[in-house]
Amino acid sequence: MSSSLLHPPSHLSPAVALELSQSAPAVLRNVPSTNGTYSISSLWTAAETPELWITYEHLMLSCLRTGDEESAHLCLKRLTQRFGDDNTRLMALRGLFQEAVAKDDAALKQVLDEYESILTDDPSNIPVAKRRIALLQSLNKPTEAITALTKLVDASPTDAEAWAELSDLYVSQGMYPQGIFALEEVLLITANAWNMHARLGEVLYMAATANDSGSEKYLAESFRRFCRSIELCDDYLRGYYGLKLATDRLIETAPQASRPSKGDTGLPPPEIETVKRLNEVATAKLSEIVRKSAGGEAGWQGYDEAEVIAAKELLNRDAANITR
Amino acid sequence: MAQIPIQTIHRDPQLFYWILIPITVVMILTGILRHYATVLMAAMPKKQELPAIREQRSLLRGVNLRMNSHNISPAAFQARKDYLVNAYENGAFLKEPEKKGQAAPNPMTDPAAMEGMMGMMKGNMTMIIPQTLIMGWINAFFSGFVIIRLPFPLTIKFKSMLQAGVATRDMDPQWMSSISWYVLCIFGLQSVFNYLLGSDNAASQMQQQMGQMAPGAGAQMFGPGVDPHKQFRGEAENIAVVAHHYTLDGVEKRLLQSVKV
Numbered sequence: 001m002s003s004s005l006l007h008p009p010s011h012l013s014p015a016v017a018l019e020l021s022q023s024a025p026a027v028l029r030n031v032p033s034t035n036g037t038y039s040i041s042s043l044w045t046a047a048e049t050p051e052l053w054i055t056y057e058h059l060m061l062s063c064l065r066t067g068d069e070e071s072a073h074l075c076l077k078r079l080t081q082r083f084g085d086d087n088t089r090l091m092a093l094r095g096l097f098q099e100a101v102a103k104d105d106a107a108l109k110q111v112l113d114e115y116e117s118i119l120t121d122d123p124s125n126i127p128v129a130k131r132r133i134a135l136l137q138s139l140n141k142p143t144e145a146i147t148a149l150t151k152l153v154d155a156s157p158t159d160a161e162a163w164a165e166l167s168d169l170y171v172s173q174g175m176y177p178q179g180i181f182a183l184e185e186v187l188l189i190t191a192n193a194w195n196m197h198a199r200l201g202e203v204l205y206m207a208a209t210a211n212d213s214g215s216e217k218y219l220a221e222s223f224r225r226f227c228r229s230i231e232l233c234d235d236y237l238r239g240y241y242g243l244k245l246a247t248d249r250l251i252e253t254a255p256q257a258s259r260p261s262k263g264d265t266g267l268p269p270p271e272i273e274t275v276k277r278l279n280e281v282a283t284a285k286l287s288e289i290v291r292k293s294a295g296g297e298a299g300w301q302g303y304d305e306a307e308v309i310a311a312k313e314l315l316n317r318d319a320a321n322i323t324r
Numbered sequence: 325m326a327q328i329p330i331q332t333i334h335r336d337p338q339l340f341y342w343i344l345i346p347i348t349v350v351m352i353l354t355g356i357l358r359h360y361a362t363v364l365m366a367a368m369p370k371k372q373e374l375p376a377i378r379e380q381r382s383l384l385r386g387v388n389l390r391m392n393s394h395n396i397s398p399a400a401f402q403a404r405k406d407y408l409v410n411a412y413e414n415g416a417f418l419k420e421p422e423k424k425g426q427a428a429p430n431p432m433t434d435p436a437a438m439e440g441m442m443g444m445m446k447g448n449m450t451m452i453i454p455q456t457l458i459m460g461w462i463n464a465f466f467s468g469f470v471i472i473r474l475p476f477p478l479t480i481k482f483k484s485m486l487q488a489g490v491a492t493r494d495m496d497p498q499w500m501s502s503i504s505w506y507v508l509c510i511f512g513l514q515s516v517f518n519y520l521l522g523s524d525n526a527a528s529q530m531q532q533q534m535g536q537m538a539p540g541a542g543a544q545m546f547g548p549g550v551d552p553h554k555q556f557r558g559e560a561e562n563i564a565v566v567a568h569h570y571t572l573d574g575v576e577k578r579l580l581q582s583v584k585v
Contacts, residue, residue, distance in 0.1 A: 124374040155378045157385040184396045188385075191392040221397065224572040227579045267397075267573055274576050281583055 005055045005062075020062040024071035027059060053079065057093065064100040072097060091118060092127035099135060108139060126156060133165070142169055153185075160189040164196070167203065176207035176218075194232035198239045201225030205246055216253065220269050222246050227278070237289055237307050240282045244314060247279035283318065286311050331496045333470060343502055344471050347462065351509040354454045355517050361450050370439065375419040379552055382417035386559045394571045401568050412560035415553050458506070463489075466502040474498045 005020060005027070060075035076090075076097055083090050095111060102108045115132040118125060129152055136145040149166045153159065167182035183200040190196060204222035208215040223246040229239040250270065290312050292300035386408050393401050415421055467489050478486070478497040487495065489503040500508075 155374050156381050158381045184400050187395040188388045188392045191395055224575050227575040228572055231579050270576050277580055278576060
């Protein structure tokens with residue numbers, strides 16, 4: 001079985017997911033269907049490993065993504081054989097399968113009802129609670145999803161995944177202060193996650209562009225968040241992209257920002273000299289990343305293609321402004 | 325140099341087939357049996373109720389805030405600090421808020437603690453019962469046999485270890501009695517079980533003894549007999565005295581110094 005099946009499949013590109021799911025029948029044939037723990041034959045067959053079951057789970061997710069419901073069902077069946085019907089994680093997986101094969105909204109509503117009946121029986125079933133929230137989102141009920149998520153993070157406040165999801169939901173509703181709060185919670189759990197620093201920078205930038213009150217403060221913090229994310233991860237494309245956007249805007253609004261902030265506890269606004277130099281650094285770094293990644297140089301691959309294109313776009317826009 | 329005469333004892337070769345091999349085989353089979361008995365008897369980890377999860381994780385949240393407070397701005401930290409300290413002092417996250425002031429329950433009367441102890445009892449039982457039976461079996465049938473001669477010389481100190489049950493003063497310590505073979509099997513079959521059952525098997529009693537000496541450190545934090553409200557109050561104090569530093573202070577200058585284009 002391929003090792004890429006051991007990684008969570010959520011961020012695989014569609015091509016890789018398709019390849020994985022096409023390999024599903026072969027994988028399912030090669031791996032023994034039952035691995036009975038208590039049978040005599042387990043004395044001489046290879047011991048079952050956690051990796052096997054992780055493979056099944058990820059294979060199932062890839063298959064559902066590409067519409068191979070038959071293989072997905074087989075994976076689910078084998079997992080159920082091994083772990084039983086009442087395993088919380090499996091209940092969530094089964095719900096996911098039903099969501100995937102559901103034809104219309106009525107069928108999805110039925111799945112939702114099922115989740116709710118499971119949760120009334122056992123409110124501590126966190127995987128199913130998360131599925132229910134995801135389903136509420138896909139049924140386009142963000143307010144209900146937010147209510148359910150706030151309940152979930154109240155019960156389990158160390159769940160970074162839930163906080164991040166909550167922040168995304170708040171941001172999608174335009175409630176930036178709440179989204180920022182939730183992202184700060186994520187950072188309290190995973191202190192050195194540079195992608196989370198950059199994400200917080202993005203949300204702060206959005207908040208700064210969206211409203212007028214306190215937008216300078218948001219912008220300054222957003223700028224510093226991007227700096228921190230680059231400090232934690234060299235050559236981080238998203239960080240530099242955000243840094244460039246934030247510094248551009250800081251330079252634009254510089255005249256107003258230069259007045260002394262009146263008695264608030266936050267950091268002083270960044271010096272305009274530093275901002276300008278960092279803007280140059282970000283521009284240079286972005287063009288370096290775009291050039292080297294397009295040239296396919298060793299050590300410069302692995303950037304997301306869409307992100308590189310977006311960076312190129314940003315640089316072009318900049319160049320157009322100068323020539324004009 | 326006086327050569328020490330090599331002791332020769334004429335043994336019935338049948339001893340080898342009818343004592344040495346049976347003891348070894350029985351020991352291996354008991355180990356396998358014990359492994360499966362433990363697997364069968366192992367209770368599923370008990371599901372925690374939602375309030376209990378909330379209690380533990382809320383405490384962890386405070387710990388996280390204390391450890392990673394440098395990531396958030398002073399204002400955000402102050403808001404969280406005020407909220408958490410207040411909630412901790414009032415016992416807002418407690419599993420059983422009405423029991424706030426009471427002393428910790430006696431672990432013997434707490435059903436959750438009893439369950440843990442029952443688990444330990446079961447583990448011990450699977451170890452003790454077969455051990456007693458086999459020891460009795462060997463004592464009854466094979467005591468006093470000298471079964472093999474080790475192929476290397478040993479000093480006299482090994483006599484008590486290798487010749488248990490054979491009270492002969494002058495016999496060379498190379499000779500080994502059946503009971504000593506049994507004891508050797510107990511401690512020496514670990515690698516055989518690893519091969520047969522995988523490395524995390526429950527066949528060997530060595531691991532069980534280790535487990536008893538250092539019961540899971542994670543259980544200590546929320547174990548029975550610890551008053552959660554006291555833990556919360558301690559954590560509230562810890563948070564209240566944290567001196568807050570903000571990493572983003574001066575990050576732009578640090579970055580300018582470190583980054584090279």
